[in-house]
Amino acid sequence: MSRSSVRSICFECHSRCGVFVDVEDGRLVGVRGDPDHPHSHGYTCPKGRAAYELIYHPERITKPLVKGQGGFRETSWDEALGLIAENLLKARETFGAESVVFGTGTTRGLAPYLNRFLALFGSPNFMAPSNMSGGPIVLGSAATCGFGLVDPDYAQSACILLWAHNPEMSWAGLYMHDISEGLKKGAKLIVVDPRGTRLARKADCWLRIRPGTDVALLLCFINVIIRKDLYDHEFVETWTNGFDRLKEHVSPFTPERCAEICWLDAKQIEEAATLFGSTRPASIGGGMGGVCQANDAFDLTRSLTILSAITGNLEAKGGNLNCQPPTRKRSCYGPDFSAYDNLPKEQASKKLGLDRFPLQAHIPIPCPPQVVWPAIETGRPYPVKAVGLFANNSVCAYPNSQRVRKVLASLDFLFCVDYFHTPTTELARVILPPAHWTERDDIEDLLMKNHVFAQVKALEPVPECRDEKQILIDLAAKVGLDGYWRTVPEALDYRLEPCRMTFEELKARGHYATPLTYHGYEKFGKFRTPTGRVELCADYLTMLGISALPNFKEPDEGPVASPSLMEEFPLILTTGGRNIVYYHSSHRNIPSLKRRSPDPELQIHPDTARALGIDDHEWVYLSSPRGRVEIRALYDADMHPKVVHSPHGYWYGVDDGWKRLNINMLTADEPLCPVTGSVPIKALVCRVEKRGS
Ligand SMILES: Nc1nc2c(c(=O)[nH]1)N[C@H]1C(S)=C(S)[C@@H](COP(=O)(O)OP(=O)(O)OC[C@H]3O[C@@H](n4cnc5c(=O)[nH]c(N)nc54)[C@H](O)[C@@H]3O)O[C@H]1N2
Ligand SMILES: Nc1nc2c(c(=O)[nH]1)N[C@H]1C(S)=C(S)[C@@H](COP(=O)(O)OP(=O)(O)OC[C@H]3O[C@@H](n4cnc5c(=O)[nH]c(N)nc54)[C@H](O)[C@@H]3O)O[C@H]1N2
Ligand code: SF4
Ligand SMILES: [Mo]
Numbered sequence: 269m270s271r272s273s274v275r276s277i278c279f280e281c282h283s284r285c286g287v288f289v290d291v292e293d294g295r296l297v298g299v300r301g302d303p304d305h306p307h308s309h310g311y312t313c314p315k316g317r318a319a320y321e322l323i324y325h326p327e328r329i330t331k332p333l334v335k336g337q338g339g340f341r342e343t344s345w346d347e348a349l350g351l352i353a354e355n356l357l358k359a360r361e362t363f364g365a366e367s368v369v370f371g372t373g374t375t376r377g378l379a380p381y382l383n384r385f386l387a388l389f390g391s392p393n394f395m396a397p398s399n400m401s402g403g404p405i406v407l408g409s410a411a412t413c414g415f416g417l418v419d420p421d422y423a424q425s426a427c428i429l430l431w432a433h434n435p436e437m438s439w440a441g442l443y444m445h446d447i448s449e450g451l452k453k454g455a456k457l458i459v460v461d462p463r464g465t466r467l468a469r470k471a472d473c474w475l476r477i478r479p480g481t482d483v484a485l486l487l488c489f490i491n492v493i494i495r496k497d498l499y500d501h502e503f504v505e506t507w508t509n510g511f512d513r514l515k516e517h518v519s520p521f522t523p524e525r526c527a528e529i530c531w532l533d534a535k536q537i538e539e540a541a542t543l544f545g546s547t548r549p550a551s552i553g554g555g556m557g558g559v560c561q562a563n564d565a566f567d568l569t570r571s572l573t574i575l576s577a578i579t580g581n582l583e584a585k586g587g588n589l590n591c592q593p594p595t596r597k598r599s600c601y602g603p604d605f606s607a608y609d610n611l612p613k614e615q616a617s618k619k620l621g622l623d624r625f626p627l628q629a630h631i632p633i634p635c636p637p638q639v640v641w642p643a644i645e646t647g648r649p650y651p652v653k654a655v656g657l658f659a660n661n662s663v664c665a666y667p668n669s670q671r672v673r674k675v676l677a678s679l680d681f682l683f684c685v686d687y688f689h690t691p692t693t694e695l696a697r698v699i700l701p702p703a704h705w706t707e708r709d710d711i712e713d714l715l716m717k718n719h720v721f722a723q724v725k726a727l728e729p730v731p732e733c734r735d736e737k738q739i740l741i742d743l744a745a746k747v748g749l750d751g752y753w754r755t756v757p758e759a760l761d762y763r764l765e766p767c768r769m770t771f772e773e774l775k776a777r778g779h780y781a782t783p784l785t786y787h788g789y790e791k792f793g794k795f796r797t798p799t800g801r802v803e804l805c806a807d808y809l810t811m812l813g814i815s816a817l818p819n820f821k822e823p824d825e826g827p828v829a830s831p832s833l834m835e836e837f838p839l840i841l842t843t844g845g846r847n848i849v850y851y852h853s854s855h856r857n858i859p860s861l862k863r864r865s866p867d868p869e870l871q872i873h874p875d876t877a878r879a880l881g882i883d884d885h886e887w888v889y890l891s892s893p894r895g896r897v898e899i900r901a902l903y904d905a906d907m908h909p910k911v912v913h914s915p916h917g918y919w920y921g922v923d924d925g926w927k928r929l930n931i932n933m934l935t936a937d938e939p940l941c942p943v944t945g946s947v948p949i950k951a952l953v954c955r956v957e958k959r960g961s
Pocket of ligand 2: 431434480558847848850951
């Protein structure tokens, strides 16, 4: 018997824990934590450990499939790729290269390879849900201080503020070690979350905010900190712009007014703001989805940046760092790959959404799906005819599923790359089977702070699954693209050039890091903003029609903005809190994971449920102005009686599950945040009713 144990990183979620992949006779037999990994320190979760069940799953697609009269039939790679190439070329010839869109969901490492393909093909339209996942943080913080507020230095922190963020479920491998370190050393913990997560319950201050009112609370934090003179005078004087106007702007946001808006206690708000303002250093963890799924997401994320700035925590040890991936311009979203940055200006400017979200011409993020749909539906500003989706279950992932399904079904050509059949692949003409992360080489630098990691192939792919980089290389050859990589090692070596090493060298080391830097702006002499200072009042944005200061806006659905709607839909619904055993809509077919969390559960206050005659664990109907789904009630006395929470991603194993269980049947895809294009899926209205048996 041959045995090996390969050091790699897990790609089942964004944390990318360090693992050993154990292989016997060419088959995967286990995944174990790597105690020497600098972020995860040996941690693994049930998803990562379930790799065996995923790759040998009887439902895994292992051959290219083409849809014919009687449904999908197996075909050769050559025929499948030929059909895709033919349709991409036909769309380009008839409607222009921009009529072809490639999309991905959480990226799964694919962004550089997809972007380079699109750049050479001629389309600026790389679609991803960044507008609801990280993009608003990048836009809000980069517009304010010149870098993304994504690297909290928890382990060195004296105060940890988790804003709409429950890393124990969502980023356990990446952040929990450092958070535990910080807390062990005595850091204070503040949590702003409508749910009583475990971290919220053990926090020094837990603010159970009304969903969608975060900007009001942030402006109040800033107001209290300025009023009580807790801000960092030296930093504010030397490194910021517009402090006096900010001070005046936030003055109406008193704890009393904010308590009314946010359904909180004024004294508790004042205490939390005071704790944050008076404890240094302090770090902020903003939920990558939690603060990115609101129609005022830009004002929310820039307010978080302002809070960090005026308290002197930007780029401070124990504050929020400005980490550069060692791969720099060749990192996952680096400008060397972006289709937008690498196309001639005229073609790049056709990128969908730029007319509606002009800041995205300066701080590019991928095309929000919600600007691609209208182009498919109406042919304006130009038609989109052919779409390729890599690792993305659009129908279940994106708000207003009914519309998403209709839009994708109306395309001339859709191809999907996925391990399994999903409500999205069902609509495709061609489905391609990808290799699993244990079956492929790659590098990872997205959100990895100052590190780049090697993901190392531990076994051959289950026949005939194929590494997606190789799929793109093969497709590039069929389409006749000049200049695409010819081999996977060539692509990986290219990405690692800024680190002056090859993939083979990185593989031998496991990872590579550049030194952490603090207060980089001192050395550089400025922040990378128009005034060279942190833009507390960003006058330059007014040229793009954006307010210079962040404003609180009531969520479009709720007790203040739509009281009459609340007569019919009397509860507030927030969606998508993470569950450690699932990644979005994935893993529902993995037996060991499904056993742990078989059904979607609606967190609801017991008094609210009882008043409706609903028992704990009873199946109920949950409706919004857009539709109705089925879900189990889960009594949760920590919830506000008027607020409920539903997870997302359930669909598998139930007839028409995409309709009956999928929460995005209820969510709204308008109005979007006017700057980031973020979707309002954390603050909606809903009704709960008995379903009966
Ligand atoms: N209501 C609500 N909806 C949400 C959210 C929310 O909070 N609330 N969160 C949103 C966010 S932040 C995001 S990022 C999106 C994510 O949305 P998606 O990225 O679409 O989510 P997944 O379900 O993880 O992945 C889709 C598919 O990828 C396949 N897959 C997994 N690994 C690979 C791989 O390596 N290669 C290929 N080709 N396929 C693979 C899986 O089998 C799965 O079918 O969902 C969003 N949807
Ligand atoms: N296990 C697992 N991990 C994941 C994912 C997954 O699907 N499964 N998805 C990954 C992806 S792509 C992303 S983008 C990230 C998301 O990462 P995060 O955004 O950190 O997601 P959560 O940890 O669920 O934290 C969101 C928290 O916001 C709270 N919340 C809801 N509405 C509001 C509100 O209006 N205001 C405030 N202040 N809080 C609110 C929720 O109760 C929840 O606890 O997670 C990543 N990690
Ligand atoms: S948290 Fe779990 S799924 Fe995510 S990388 Fe770590 S082991 Fe893999
Ligand atoms: Mo996300």
